Amino acid sequence: xxxxxxxxxxxxxxxxxxxxxxxxxxxxxxxxxxxxxxxxxxxxxxxxxxxxxxxxxxxxxxxxxxxxxxxxxxxxxxxxxxxxxxxxxxxxxxxxxxxxxxxxxxxxxxxxxxxxxxxxxxxxxxxxxxxxxxxxxxxxxxxxxxxxxxxxxxxxxxxxxxxxxxxxxxxxxxxxxxxxxxxxxxxxxxxxxxxxxxxxxxxxxxxxxxxxxxxxxxxxxxxxxxxxxxxxxxxxxxxxxxxxxxxxxxxxxxxxxxxxxxxxxxxxxxxxxxxxxxxxxxxxxxxxxxxxxxxxxxxxxxxxxxxxxxxxxxxxxxxxxxxxxxxxxxxxxxxxxxxxxxxxxxxxxxxxxxxxxxxxxxxxxxxxxxxxxxxxxxxxxxxxxxxxxxxxxxxxxxxxxx
Numbered sequence: 584x585x586x587x588x589x590x591x592x593x594x595x596x597x598x599x600x601x602x603x604x605x606x607x608x609x610x611x612x613x614x615x616x617x618x619x620x621x622x623x624x625x626x627x628x629x630x631x632x633x634x635x636x637x638x639x640x641x642x643x644x645x646x647x648x649x650x651x652x653x654x655x656x657x658x659x660x661x662x663x664x665x666x667x668x669x670x671x672x673x674x675x676x677x678x679x680x681x682x683x684x685x686x687x688x689x690x691x692x693x694x695x696x697x698x699x700x701x702x703x704x705x706x707x708x709x710x711x712x713x714x715x716x717x718x719x720x721x722x723x724x725x726x727x728x729x730x731x732x733x734x735x736x737x738x739x740x741x742x743x744x745x746x747x748x749x750x751x752x753x754x755x756x757x758x759x760x761x762x763x764x765x766x767x768x769x770x771x772x773x774x775x776x777x778x779x780x781x782x783x784x785x786x787x788x789x790x791x792x793x794x795x796x797x798x799x800x801x802x803x804x805x806x807x808x809x810x811x812x813x814x815x816x817x818x819x820x821x822x823x824x825x826x827x828x829x830x831x832x833x834x835x836x837x838x839x840x841x842x843x844x845x846x847x848x849x850x851x852x853x854x855x856x857x858x859x860x861x862x863x864x865x866x867x868x869x870x871x872x873x874x875x876x877x878x879x880x881x882x883x884x885x886x887x888x889x890x891x892x893x894x895x896x897x898x899x900x901x902x903x904x905x906x907x908x909x910x911x912x913x914x915x916x917x918x919x920x921x922x923x924x925x926x927x928x929x930x931x932x933x934x935x936x937x938x939x940x941x942x943x944x945x946x947x948x949x950x951x952x953x954x955x956x957x958x959x960x961x962x963x964x965x966x967x968x969x970x971x972x973x974x975x976x977x978x979x980x981x982x983x984x985x
Contacts, residue, residue: 903968915959
């Protein structure tokens, strides 16, 4: 339906505080890391992305990272302070929201309580004007015919499996059913771009899982470009063709779910993506040449064999190891003492102390280790990450041998 391009987009909220208030704030504890300039607070900075036609993009990050602000700029609900936004090749910076051919689904459903499901879905179509050319060749705008409205409403209801609820009021529906109605009201207009701002955050865990499956099924049925905002990494990993990870207004990494999981660009991405969180093991580079580096970590000498040359690596580094790549094995070279054991059905998360570091290992099956039990650990796999401690940036991915 449409390609969406954001080029050097930024959003600055002007600083309107009084000098007295500003002085007070300077002495108070800082609650965010957003950049503050003479213009104001920079909520989004240097945002660049090309969203392909019919692609599903997910913006993800902690609260205050700028993801919802970015979505609202695309929708036209926030003014763009700098840069360019184009949809389907047309510059949209100064185009009114109603003229952008987009639809948006909000966190709180935003349904009209006095209307039925049918009336809620039909409402945007009753406001929409369609072009019609008369016998003289002149184009006029007129209301959409009732027959066409009825066809579109019932078609959207069928796609979302809510046909049986068309005569009900929103108060008679569950949270998941209300969200499907909200999605139906958005897709009934056949928008070029569908924007979704944390649509599942008000639902319980079971409904979230169900609605994720519904959104995946919906995506297969309609030809629309999706841009989806969430703080939930599970939603991001399961829904998106590509994920945009944000922090403090800046993009940290853009990639497929597998790319950001296997090859995080920096320590923030590595910590944010994955559950349980990646283990971060401090190490020191003793020497490095080509693809190999000699390390000192947890009181042991080890060799890191990277997939690509390690350019100029030296000093303090951090080894990033996913819990599944830190198995408890009889011949493991590392020794850890159990801190806690967290069984969860098919697998058990074991936390251990090792050389002053707190590590996490995932064990298949249900096991229970007593506290302070000494266990042998190994580092396996060829996707072990190596980060520069000072900058936090990844410098290579490879395997570790002792």
